[in-house]
Amino acid sequence: MDFDFSDDQEQLRDAVRKWVDKGYTFERRRAAVAAGGFDRAAWNELAELGLTALTVPEAHDGMGQGAIDAMVVAEELGRGIVLEPIAQAFMASSVLSHYAPANVQSAWLPRVASGEALVVLAQQERKARYRLDVCEAKAAPAQDGYALTAIKSVVTAGDKADAFIVPAQLDGKTALFLVERTATGVTTQGYVTQDGSRAAEVKFTNAPAMLITTDGLAALELAVDTGIAATCAEAVGVMDKTVAITVEYMNQRKQFGVFIASFQALRHRVADMKMQLELARSMSYYASLKLGAPAAERRAAMARAKVQLGQSMRFVGQQAVQLHGGIGVTDEYIVSHYFKKLTQLEVAFGDTLHHLGEVSARMQDTAGVFA
Amino acid sequence: MDLAFTPEEQAFREEIRAWVQANLPKEISHKVHNALRLTRDDLQGWAKILGKKGWLGFGWPKEFGGPGWTAVQKHLFEEECALAGAPRIVPFGPVMVAPVIMAFGNAEQQKRFLPGIASGEVWWSQGYSEPGSGSDLASVKTRAERVGDKYIVNGQKTWTTLGQHGDWMFNLVRTSTEGKPQTGISFLLLDMKSKGVTVRPIKLLDGECEVNEVFFDNVEVPAENLIGEENKGWTYAKHLLSHERTNIADVNRSKRELERLKRIAKTEGVWDDQRFRDQIALLEVDIVALEMLVLRVLSAEKSGKNSLDIAGLLKIKGSEIQQRYAELMMLAAGPFAMPFIEEAMEAGWQGNFPGGVTANAPLASTYFNLRKTTIYGGSNEVQRNIVAQTVLG
Numbered sequence: 001m002d003f004d005f006s007d008d009q010e011q012l013r014d015a016v017r018k019w020v021d022k023g024y025t026f027e028r029r030r031a032a033v034a035a036g037g038f039d040r041a042a043w044n045e046l047a048e049l050g051l052t053a054l055t056v057p058e059a060h061d062g063m064g065q066g067a068i069d070a071m072v073v074a075e076e077l078g079r080g081i082v083l084e085p086i087a088q089a090f091m092a093s094s095v096l097s098h099y100a101p102a103n104v105q106s107a108w109l110p111r112v113a114s115g116e117a118l119v120v121l122a123q124q125e126r127k128a129r130y131r132l133d134v135c136e137a138k139a140a141p142a143q144d145g146y147a148l149t150a151i152k153s154v155v156t157a158g159d160k161a162d163a164f165i166v167p168a169q170l171d172g173k174t175a176l177f178l179v180e181r182t183a184t185g186v187t188t189q190g191y192v193t194q195d196g197s198r199a200a201e202v203k204f205t206n207a208p209a210m211l212i213t214t215d216g217l218a219a220l221e222l223a224v225d226t227g228i229a230a231t232c233a234e235a236v237g238v239m240d241k242t243v244a245i246t247v248e249y250m251n252q253r254k255q256f257g258v259f260i261a262s263f264q265a266l267r268h269r270v271a272d273m274k275m276q277l278e279l280a281r282s283m284s285y286y287a288s289l290k291l292g293a294p295a296a297e298r299r300a301a302m303a304r305a306k307v308q309l310g311q312s313m314r315f316v317g318q319q320a321v322q323l324h325g326g327i328g329v330t331d332e333y334i335v336s337h338y339f340k341k342l343t344q345l346e347v348a349f350g351d352t353l354h355h356l357g358e359v360s361a362r363m364q365d366t367a368g369v370f371a
Numbered sequence: 372m373d374l375a376f377t378p379e380e381q382a383f384r385e386e387i388r389a390w391v392q393a394n395l396p397k398e399i400s401h402k403v404h405n406a407l408r409l410t411r412d413d414l415q416g417w418a419k420i421l422g423k424k425g426w427l428g429f430g431w432p433k434e435f436g437g438p439g440w441t442a443v444q445k446h447l448f449e450e451e452c453a454l455a456g457a458p459r460i461v462p463f464g465p466v467m468v469a470p471v472i473m474a475f476g477n478a479e480q481q482k483r484f485l486p487g488i489a490s491g492e493v494w495w496s497q498g499y500s501e502p503g504s505g506s507d508l509a510s511v512k513t514r515a516e517r518v519g520d521k522y523i524v525n526g527q528k529t530w531t532t533l534g535q536h537g538d539w540m541f542n543l544v545r546t547s548t549e550g551k552p553q554t555g556i557s558f559l560l561l562d563m564k565s566k567g568v569t570v571r572p573i574k575l576l577d578g579e580c581e582v583n584e585v586f587f588d589n590v591e592v593p594a595e596n597l598i599g600e601e602n603k604g605w606t607y608a609k610h611l612l613s614h615e616r617t618n619i620a621d622v623n624r625s626k627r628e629l630e631r632l633k634r635i636a637k638t639e640g641v642w643d644d645q646r647f648r649d650q651i652a653l654l655e656v657d658i659v660a661l662e663m664l665v666l667r668v669l670s671a672e673k674s675g676k677n678s679l680d681i682a683g684l685l686k687i688k689g690s691e692i693q694q695r696y697a698e699l700m701m702l703a704a705g706p707f708a709m710p711f712i713e714e715a716m717e718a719g720w721q722g723n724f725p726g727g728v729t730a731n732a733p734l735a736s737t738y739f740n741l742r743k744t745t746i747y748g749g750s751n752e753v754q755r756n757i758v759a760q761t762v763l764g
Contacts, residue, residue, distance in 0.1 A: 001377070001443065001669065001673075003671070006372075247762055251763065261763045264756070267759035268755045270758075271687075271759045271762065275687060278664060279664065283660050285667070286659070286660075289372060289373075304656050356656075360649050363651065363652060365630060367629055367630075368659060368662055369662045369666065
């Protein structure tokens with residue numbers, strides 16, 4: 001039982017933090033949002049830092065690092081509310097390296113690692129809401145592989161990505177496919193989401209697809225759980241900075257002739273924010289530490305973590321705006337952007353109520369970190 | 372980073388588990404598992420069993436006859452005791468006053484007082500709160516006047532937990548009214564059988580007398596019972612409060628009570644009521660999150676690499692969780708938690724409890740009793756002040 005970071009992990013944290021502080025200013029982010037919510041140049045800089053390669057196996061030109069390293073990176077990018085979706089690189093790396101046949105691995109993993117290929121999960125369907133076992137997309141054998149037909153919504157950076165990992169029905173069960181964005185039959189309609197990042201509606205009409213695995217649901221669950229762990233870590237970074245911004249503001253804003261940090265009603269609110277932050281940080285560690293556990297244990301842990309993180313994000317985000325007063329609801333001041341990021345992350349990969357249902361359904365007689 | 376305990380720590384856990392299994396009397400664990408009322412003999416009986424093994428002072432260093440366990444070992448010991456249904460160790464002797472005597476008492480005092488604490492023979496009480504000094508502890512007024520080789524003590528303490536059983540009492544007393552309130556306080560040990568000590572139990576909302584008023588009327592205390600220097604008592608008291616940081620969360624006991632809540636929910640038919648069950652699920656998440664927080668503190672203590680100054684958070688969350696499980700247990704029983712039949716809260720009651728499930732008898736009482744948790748040990752509002760201070764300055 002040890003929650004210290006290794007020296008390498010501390011160095012990784014420093015490197016990412018330095019890039020965020022110097023290379024990813026609020027002004028740059030604002031320009032990226034105005035330009036559509038995804039900045040390929042910024043993505044390439046993340047790749048240069050080695051972040052897209054972080055969890056890719058060394059055999060495929062990656063760095064072969066683990067869940068805790070990924071967590072450190074996601075936290076630091078969260079601190080800067082970075083728009084570019086590093087979680088997708090972790091997810092693609094995880095699914096491809098665990099489930100894809102050798103030829104798909106060697107064709108795609110090195111490109112994921114280098115950042116040359118942005119491979120994103122295209123999973124959301126209208127009727128599925130947060131359920132992973134609801135999938136109407138269909139695939140059928142075709143010349144040189146498969147043909148896939150589907151409508152997938154809110155696909156991260158969907159019109160900027162290079163390829164999609166897509167669940168679809170094959171012979172009555174969910175299988176997972178890889179489809180290139182530029183393939184025939186693929187159309188995208190991109191837009192900016194509530195936190196300023198980019199997503200797209202993606203339509204596949206008999207699009208040529210490569211089979212990743214017929215064990216699609218299990219692979220999809222691994223992808224989503226990898227996404228949940230990264231989201232939790234990102235949220236911790238966002239919240240950590242949100243609290244810091246709020247504290248700084250409260251110590252320079254004066255009303256009634258004194259700093260508002262002196263008012264007990266507000267101080268107690270900050271104590272409650274700190275509570276939510278530390279519970280969230282604890283459960284983010286828990287999520288990343290459980291990412292390698294057997295599927296049932298891993299799924300249960302992610303649900304618990306997301307319930308805590310969801311509650312924490314809601315509270316910290318809302319209270320940060322409230323404690324700022326009027327300036328908190330402006331677009332010009334930074335805190336509203338942190339609030340919006342937290343709002344979106346609560347929903348990502350399943351909201352609090354969804355995951356509470358998961359925890360509820362999975363409860364055993366005993367419970368705890370080790371049960 | 373690693374979630375698992377080391378093989379040595381696992382082996383330690385197994386050793387503790389086997390010993391507790393073999394030595395914890397079944398009639399005591401039965402009471403604890405069912406929230407039935409514990410007597411002085413139950414509490415002291417278990418204390419003496421631990422004392423004989425040398426584990427009552429489980430947090431003590433080897434030089435004072437303790438086992439010299441690490442923070443993780445202490446945590447595992449407490450967890451195994453809690454899960455097995457052991458009563459909570461009454462902390463005033465082994466957990467609270469002993470570390471002060473070790474740190475600030477002289478050799479004579481250590482020799483005189485520590486053995487009785489370690490064995491569980493001597494029951495200690497805490498003399499901190501007064502009618503006018505609750506959260507504002509530095510305002511204590513109980514006077515100790517030095518006359519020759521004695522102190523003459525006059526005043527009143529209150530909320531003295533289990534003081535009706537007390538043999539000895541450690542007290543914050545005022546020895547000076549000069550300077551800041553904190554600077555005139557001394558730490559004085561007092562024999563409760565002394566002439567002029569009156570203990571009056573206070574009946575609480577759960578029907579029990581868990582706390583007392585203690586009156587001092589010209590009580591003579593030998594000056595050799597003063598710990599450390601006169602007027603330095605506040606420093607010693609703060610040391611005491613900072614001692615033992617993780618057990619304040621009481622997460623192990625909450626894990627045990629979560630299991631009991633689930634049993635009650637099944638018996639009462641609300642386990643399959645999604646609205647009710649989701650409330651248990653929320654509590655389960657709270658408990659796992661608190662346990663992770665505790666483990667983080669333990670890890671930080673173990674490595675010494677980073678300090679986690681979050682004792683206030685542990686107290687707030689731990690106490691809220693205790694209140695919540697008691698509340699949910701009572702709500703699970705619904706109308707059958709209404710009958711308040713005190714005899715049914717004792718072990719061995721053979722009567723017919725309304726509705727037929729005697730396990731429901733103590734639920735309201737426990738719920739009432741645990742309202743104390745957000746008040747004692749520094750109210751949760753005071754804890755929020757402390758947390759805010761660390762965050763906001």
